[in-house]
Amino acid sequence: MVNVLLIDDDEHLGPPLAQYFERFGLRLAQALTPSDGLARLRAGGFDAAILDVMLPEMDGFALCRTIRKDSDLPILMLTARGEVMDRVVGLELGADDYLPKPFEPRELVARVQTILRRRVAAPTPDAPLRFDGLTLDPVTRSVQRGGEPVELTSTEFDLLHLLARAPGKVFSRDDILAALRGHEAELYTRAVDIVVSRLRKKLEPLDAIKTLRNAGYTLALPRELP
Template identity: 40%
Template sequence: MSEHGRTRVLLVDDDVRIGRALGLALGDEGVDVDAVHTGEQALVSAARPGVDLVLLDLMLPGIDGLTVCRRLRETGDLPIIMVTARSDSADVIAGLEAGADDYVTKPLVAGELAARIRALLRRRRPTPAAPRRITVGDVELRPDEGTVLRDGAPVHLTRTEFRLFAELAAAGGRIVTRDELLSRVWGYEYHGDTRLLDVHVRRLRRKIELDPDRPVLVLTVRGAGYKVGGPGPDAALPGAAPASGRGG
């Protein structure tokens, strides 16, 4: 957060003109932009205090955007929105698998981008009225602390992964549709694009499931959405699909 209480975004893009134009446009939206142009500069600048979010182009000289994203994820949960010139599945899924919270495609529209930034930064913990502890199998979620434990050991989730798991856990085994999760976790409509959700479910499973390929805690209900289960013979409920594939 800047000294004036405004949101501060680190823009990583090798096109200097885009940095200048976006800085001016987002400034009118209440967002201050610090622009850097290489992956190496991004890793240094992101470690400095005051950065609220990283807007990261995938195509960079030197260290590429995917590598930058992975390294930032290894060191913390700073929100990351990746920028891609193409909306095809390969680019988007690669960026999300690397740890991005969200994605936007060029050309960038300042008003829409500012809305995405605000929605992502609102993603904190669930409301204080949420239960102090929720148990799903051998995993314990503590909404008021923003922590997750598996067999008593901390599990590091990004802010988005935590919010996703909290929404599913709070439903207590009821099915939560994809549209409901997109609305509650990301805060805006995606017009049927569920890649964002499905990749985050896969990332969540890799962290909390003993066998992510045979999930028992976060279950896919074909044609409906997702729900939480628990280990044991009743976990593989009818309609539960494996973690592989586009359905999550």
């Protein structure tokens, strides 16, 4: 189970959040002071931290700076004011995301899940790329969907591999053309849409490739956490 530490001096916030987080496979613990939070983080065992900006002993910005001196732990900051400068300062100090108070617990969970996915170690060029329900092996040029092999053409595989190397990044049709031109067919703008359509059908029922209108395509599957 993924372990998350909430550092917030509101003692009534942690228990209900912990119950909610459990529904998503996340174990939430709370520290009421920065000193206690730092001690627990240094002891290890946590996969992410949530910091309130308004804290006793030191504010959340100073706490974030302290954590970043010796850790790249994913950090989300909570700010009561939600001011732009608070967000900018937090991100400049190394926070991965921020969320203004008051917030919906579901949004907090979603943002924590997102920063955890962002911080998954980048794979080596030849390492398999593993996502929720999908695995690509660049060495054997093979794909598995739900553990079952999927037969792809050379162009389909290379398109999927391109998207999978940077999940969440939007690739325009021109980006795809530049990467794949010269493969099994002469690619042109409309052909990109056709290859994407074929690939989507082969990956069903996974909703793997999203279209962003007037922008391009992106792989929308979450990476598997180690």
